[in-house]
Amino acid sequence: MNSERVPKYQQIVESIKEKISNGEWPIGSKIPSQRKLAEEFGVNRSTIITAIEELAADGLIEGKTGVGTRVINNTWTLLAARQPTNWNEYVHTGVHKPSExxxxxxxxxxxxxxxxxxxxxxxxxEIFPIETMKDVLKEAAEELGVLGYEEPKGYRPLRQAVSDYLAAAGINLSPSSILIVSGCLQALQLVSLGLLQRGSPVFLEKPSYLYSLQLFRSAGMDLKGLPMDGEGVLPESISLKKYEKGKSILYTIPCYHNPTGILMSEKRRQELLHACGREQLPIVEDDIYRELWLDNPPPPPLKAMDKNGQVLYMGSLSKTLSPGLRIGWVAAPEPVIDRLADLKMQTDYGSSSLSQRVAAKWLSSGLYQxxxxxxxxxxxxxxxxxxxxxxxxxxxxxxxxxxxxxxxxxxxxxxxxxxxxxxxxxxxxxxxxxxxxxxxxxxxxxxxxxxxxxxxxxxxxxxxxxxxxxxxxx
CATH class of the missing domain: 3.90.1150.10 (Aspartate Aminotransferase, domain 1)
Structure with a gap:
């Protein structure tokens, strides 16, 4: 580069940068006065002032009254300071593990x-009931007031509709024992956060639903895969001898299991309840596929056979009606629902008010059936x-x-x-x-x-x- 074409102040800037970068003027050192620099470079002080202002703007030097101008960075520390945030470090160290x-x-x-x-x-x-959904949405919209936050447990008419719907399957619980959630994955997240500790053993079928696996792993749970046969999980494989009681759960998908498609027989359900009762092991029953029977209705839910409040029951409209509604429910003893409802309020302050109203109309009108x-x-x-x-x-x-x-x-x-x-x-x-x-x-x-x-x-x-x-x- 021809130095004659470079402004004089810029030549001074590059000269000072070189002294700083090669260690002649280390960090913390005081640079010569403006007068001395003007003499050294053979220019007037205004040119020196322009150069110093640019160096200060670049973050290399800093002037303070009574102290003079000092070097505060060299080109290497400045480069490090100006590097963009390394988001990869954050991406790979988050609490929730990435999918493979x-x-x-x-x-x-x-x-x-x-x-x-x-x-x-x-x-x-091709199966989505688009015309009926339009009618339900229109009806819900005509009845809308202000869409504020719902009760912590969810829109009460929807909880009543879910209570009535569950009663038809033999599960008799009042709306106060039902929590509306944004799908069953959120229900599992709430269970992990509110009912378990890091390191808690979680028993589940092997194989099992991949997102439940990842969710429990990210929450720090100790997954224990249980063998299955054509009737479902083998109850005799459940043992808590090595574990502290009150710290474990069993997660199961008894109806048309994901991924195997296995339907747990009624006899096996009774055996499983007995085995878990003996071990004082609570059950999380994921029953989102129940309505998708093709030959004969499935056996009663585990929750319908549950006489001791041992089963936490999860259902959803995602697989049967619309994933986009993001509406599911948890049915469990009231103290458990109160705990999970409080956590849900901390997490998202409630599922969509509009979706809850639409879901209530589907369930209460007979349209869903x-x-x-x-x-x-x-x-x-x-x-x-x-x-x-x-x-x-x-x-x-x-x-x-x-x-x-x-x-x-x-x-x-x-x-x-x-x-x-x-x-x-x-x-x-x-x-x-x-x-x-x-x-x-x-x-x-x-x-x-x-x-x-x-x-x-x-x-x-x-x-x-x-x-x-x-x-x-x-």
Whole structure:
């Protein structure tokens, strides 16, 4: 650079920066007076003042009356000070653990319409009752006043509607023993925060719902996987001999279990209640799939058999009506509900007032029960299409059972097929499915297939592609 083209004050700035950076003028040292600098550089004092002001603006020097001008930074400390916040350090040290990479990839891809969605655990848009929902929303809007905060336990007419709805399943609880939540995941978060301590043992089926696994892990719980058979979790595998009583829970999905689709038999439910009663082990019953029966109604909930207030019961409209409403409920002894309601107020000050009013209308008007008849018929058609396609394209390549309800088929592939590689190959063919390894630790030979979301022809095509990929390994 031609120094003659650089303003004189800028040359002085660069000269002083060099002295500071090479250690001639270390941090804390006093720089020469303006007069002396003017003499040294052969300029008038106004040029020196301009240079000093720029150096001060850059954060290298600072002038104080009676003290003079001192060096407060060198170029290295200044660089460090001016580096942008390293958010990666925060991202990786947050309390709640991130989903594993493959789960994040699945979550992102589930919104990609170019993929055949065999992974999504929700109803197809084709089943969504859009016209009825418009009517309910319009009716709710016409009755709206000021949308303020609700009672801590939730909108009372909705809690009454839930109480009446649960009574039909044999669960007799007043609205004061019901808490409205923003879906069952929030219910589990409240349970973790309000009823358990870090390190508390949480017994649950192995495999189990992946987001409950991650939620409990992030809360610092000690997860204890329990074996299952075709009737559900094995009660004889439950033992608290090594643990302090009053510090553990059992989390279970007895109806159309996620991911296996298993329906717990009535006999097994009674055995489980007895085993947990013997061990003084409270039960968290996640019953969000109950209404999705396809052949026969399921056995009564554990909560309906519960005579001692041992079971905390969770339900939701997310799987049966609309995930976007974000409405679920917890039914439990009143002191437990009071505790969780207080925590919910601390967390979000209540679920959406509008959603609660809409949910109350669906449940209290009979529309929900009528809607479920349509849902079951649609799911029967989808299950039939999926099973027929599996018979055609997977026979002799994999094993599966016919689910009695819910969304999922738990597909077992040969042991010499690497599941993650199979997932990747299907992904490259624009088919998205959930490898079983995300539901439990260790080796896994399973794939979870959802027949609830993809259009029928896409569902069949996805299974055909999956069969071709499995065959390519063999």
């Amino acid at each position: 990479q493959i789960v994040q990839e699945i979550n992102e891809t589930e919104s990609d319409p170019t993929f055949i969605q065999l992974s999504k655990g929700e109803l197809s848009p 009528k809607h479920m008849e349509t849902v079951r018929e649609q799911l029967r058609n989808r299950r039939r299409a999926a099973l027929e396609s599996m018979d055609t394209h997977l026979s002799g390549l994999a094993e599966w059972n016919c689910p009695e309800g819910g969304f999922f088929i738990w597909l077992k592939v040969p042991s010499d097929i690497p599941i993650r590689t199979l997932y990747g190959q299907a992904f490259s063919k624009k088919v998205l499915m959930n490898p079983g390894s995300i539901y439990s630790d260790g080796p896994n030979r399973y794939i979870r297939i959802s027949y609830a979301y993809a259009p029928l022809e896409a569902l069949k095509e996805g299974i055909r592609i999956l069969g071709a990929q499995i065959r390519s390994f063999l």
